[in-house]
Amino acid sequence: MTFIRFSAALACALGLAAPAFAQAQIDRPECVAPANPGGGFDLTCRVAQTGLAPHVASPVQVTFMPGGIGAVAFNQFNTNRADDGSAIVAFSTGSLLNIITGKYGAFDENSVRWVATAGADFGAVIVRADSEYQTLKDVMDDLSTDPQGVVVGAGGSVGSQDWMKGALLMREAGGTPMQMRYVAFDGGGDAIAALLGGSIEVYTGDVGEMVPYLDSGDLRVLGVLAPERLDAPFNEIPTAKEQGFDVEWTILRGFYMGGQTSDEDYQKWVDAFTAAYATEDFAKVQQERGLLPLNMAGAELDAAIAKSIETLREISIEAGLIQ
Incomplete structure (x- = not known):
């Protein structure tokens, strides 16, 4: 789009x-x-x-x-x-x-x-600040080689917008959406709590909801699913595209x-x-x-x-x- x-x-x-x-x-x-x-x-x-x-x-x-x-x-x-x-x-x-x-x-x-x-708003790939995933490539590599080893979660069931973001990432990694290990939550707040608590490893959320968590240093955004870099406060976050992954949401x-x-x-x-x-x-x-x-x-x-x-x-x- x-x-x-x-x-x-x-x-x-x-x-x-x-x-x-x-x-x-x-x-x-x-x-x-x-x-x-x-x-x-x-x-x-x-x-x-x-x-x-x-x-x-x-x-x-x-x-x-x-x-x-x-x-x-x-x-x-x-x-x-x-x-x-x-x-x-x-x-x-x-x-x-x-x-x-x-x-x-x-x-x-x-x-x-x-x-x-x-x-x-635009999709984002989000991890905890202390996550072993340092870049989006790290996530994509694991999705490619061992998709069941990556626990992805978001505020929506299968077929929802948030699930679709993960499905697009899974497809770009060379797999199919049904290979994704996905945990559904009632909303973004519950998914973020699960991410912070360690129940999931990757949250496919929205960049607009990340401001307070970026300020606190609790979360990191590995990539935004936008066609080009966004304005501040997100201007330092690379897009998935510029990291070599053709995924937008x-x-x-x-x-x-x-x-x-x-x-x-x-x-x-x-x-x-x-x-x-x-x-x-x-x-x-x-x-x-x-x-x-x-x-x-x-x-x-x-x-x-x-x-x-x-x-x-x-x-x-x-x-x-x-x-």
Whole structure:
């Protein structure tokens, strides 16, 4: 998935192309969080609510539509709200996995219109500070020669986002995802506690959650699963790619609309996000919400989603999650 970081010059150019006073005329703009209040979908909609405020004529209202980790909303926006031009719905990389594995029913990634991103987090390979694994290569060597000898753990069951990170590492090491010795936990906090306690050796988590542990010196990040090095405080951490391993994992957060939305209504939202991306204020909103800059809208996001779906489907087939 393409990682986009706007330079100051590009941001300036985009700012000239889309001045702050050019507001999208969207009737009763709404962001649907397909879950109860709190959590990632709520956070995603808050980014739209705050970050788009200068770029839409009316305030974005956040509403909630829980059910099936996004399944209820996905079905609603493929049936009776398929042409709703006033509403966007929050999604994540986990939503893409649910689409692939059939948890969202008969509709697929081509049934909706992908609008824009809110930001992203990136996968990371994490060990204890006193681990014998000094580099990512050390981990990959053991995964290659003795995969059952490496205890990998994370906050998610088989088929989850965190499991997928380990599966990608296992595949890059020359094995199959089902060879991985994986321990599932209820969440990232439990997985980190297990890592600190010695129950697992490698945690395939998210780099964004590592700040307090890096400051305390309890954990080390051997590699980030991003296309290029991140900004501080992660700028000293090498990517997996620069260490010779072609593994990326972007925890994408963004928005879709119903598949029958008109081009005009769709473009209003795309233009609003494009204008917001060019401002420092939007970057501050992302930072405040714990997201890293990953700014794509319209056709660019369509292409990124298609590429991500292809990769996720390949891994899911290899792992026996789908046929």
